Amino acid sequence: MTLSEQQFSRNADPFNYELPEPLDMASGKYVKIWQGPQHPGITGNMSLELTLDGDTIVDCKTHVGYLHRGFEKLMEGRTFIQNFTVVCRIAVPEPAFNEYLYAKAIEDISGLEVPERADWLRTLNLEMMRLASFMMWIGGMSGTFGLYTVPNWTIACRDYVLDLFEEMTGGRIYHMYMVPGGVRAPLPEGFAERAIKVMDIADKLINQIEKVMFNNAVFKARAKGLGVITPDLIDAYGIVGPNARGCGIKRDLRKDEPYLLYDQLDFDVITATGSDAYDRGLVRLEETRQSIDLIRQCLKNMPTDGAFQADMPNVLHWKVPAGETYVKAECTRGEYGYYMVTDGTEYVRRIHVRGPSYTHAISLMERLAVGTNIADIAGLMVSLHTYPPEIER
Amino acid sequence: MLLERLTKEFGITDIVERHARMTTIKVDKDKGERLIRELRDREGYVHLSFVACVDYIERGVFSIIYMLHSYDEKKDLGIHIEVDRENPEMTSIHTLWAQAWTYQRELREMYGINFPGSPRVDEEFCLEGWDQMPPMRRDFDTRKYSDEQFGHREGRASEDPREHMKAKLYPNRGGDEQ
Helix, strand or coil, rough: CCHHHHHHHHHHCCCCCCCCCCCEEEEEEEEEEECCCCCCCCCCCCEEEEECCCCEEEEEEECCCCCCCHHHHHHHHCCCCCCCHHHHCCCCCCCCHHHHHHHHHHHHHHCCCCCCCHHHHHHHHHHHHHHHHHHHHHHHHHCCCCCCCHHHHHHHHHHHHHHHHHHHHHHCCCCCCCECCCCCCCCCCCCCHHHHHHHHHHHHHHHHHHHHCCCCCCCCCCCCCCCCCHHHHHHHCCCCCHHHCCCCCCCCCCHHCCHHHHHHHHCCCCCCCCCHHHHCCCCCCCHHHHHHHEEEHHHHCCCCCCECCCCCCCCCHHHCCCCCEEEEEECCCCCEEEEECCCCCCEEEEEEEECHHHHHHHHHHHHHHHHHHHHHHHHHHHHCCCCCCCHHC | CHHHHHHHHHHHHHEEECCCCCCEECCCCCHHHHHHHHHHHHHHCCEEEEEEEEEEECCCCCEEEEEEEEEECCHHHHHEEEEECCCCCCCCCCCCCHHHHCCCCCCHHHCCCCCCCCCCCCCCCCCCCCCCCCCCCCCCCCCCHHHHHHCCCCCCCCCCCHHHHHHHHHHHHHHCCH
């Protein structure tokens, strides 16, 4: 069987894991190289073990574990409030979703009602988080294709958003803002005006990025047709978020199963049809615009007074009744979920964090890498938008 | 309706509606794979959100939970399947979802549950050269492991937050908050 036939047989069947014939490594025809764990093209510390024939990848194995700190096990031995310092570290560029879902799971099991103002503040916080994360992703994607101007712009703009986070929560990266029952603080005075200014800057920047990056001939030539996700892979691999929406799949938890106050906000689910790295990028670019718009809507509609925290007992005395729940939210990469089991004590019995990178970065990546040119592997990896810490937790 | 049929055909038990969009059920180990296949093929539960495990050491079982999602119904269905803690083994579902083998490989490493036939199930996932008890089991003592592996560093002490705060807030009453 020739190499191209082998690749074809793998691509035709979504459940084909192994090469039909093992590669004869002693023949001298193939070279094995490692991409990562430290590499600017990979979004975080994980590595790809690549087997090359010339400059084409014929086999890919992923290796994770470089960031394994056993978060889920750690949480079983800490009180509910102590865990807040743990959860936000599970997805470094996007910690707010961990805070929200952890708090939401506790509220769900305890039957706690959250004041409306707190829900608005949470929605605003999550959208700001999405904006900051998309800004970082655009920079990463552009950098892996050799366009180094855009990352400088987006990382600077992300810093403005981090300034807003600092004002709102006291922290730039790890906020620990959304606690069970509500949020820790209301917005500081004059926050809305300052946030609108940052949104205006971000809006202008997105238009420039569209011109410089998405209309760039080099970027187009390399990203179009890279890492095509065919429709039969979507459910077989559990593909969610912009990776699925880039294939025309109209699924978005914010719309399909609205949480917080997303049912009161005006937005559409953004899709594209190219199914490749370029169209996944386009979806994310449009969703960045959408986040800016949603932040403006939140600031406009949000009540400026009222309770932002439900009446809660002393944090050192929290006991959550026995129960079980699974809560989820749409992060920048798709369905992010927390599965929690409690047994009525001061400690959680089990937490499982469901991160979208788990499927995107391992099984899907191993599948899409085959047949790709070695020069495009970093771009392919970033186009799937993966964060390794949420894989190994 | 669906749950009634499943009760009749598969003998599911412990049906609990956890919230408006999520229900959990329990099924016997030998019927588990068949039930999951039926839900995926006939009932529209096409999305596998995750596979996880809860260690019920007091009952001597591992409860494996398969979280399925239906995009049509917009509902999650958690299926609990209990396996014996002594010789844990479960039917592999890697033929149903192409990402399932990753979860199974993780459960093999973290809990020691075997999934015969699952691709690369015995390969290391996160841990390299691990020769101890699978670390996510309840009886794995992280403190003891860390003390043995890394030793004590001078100048580092940890306090129980509750006792510390009591002593700080109520010093005149000997830390008695009453």
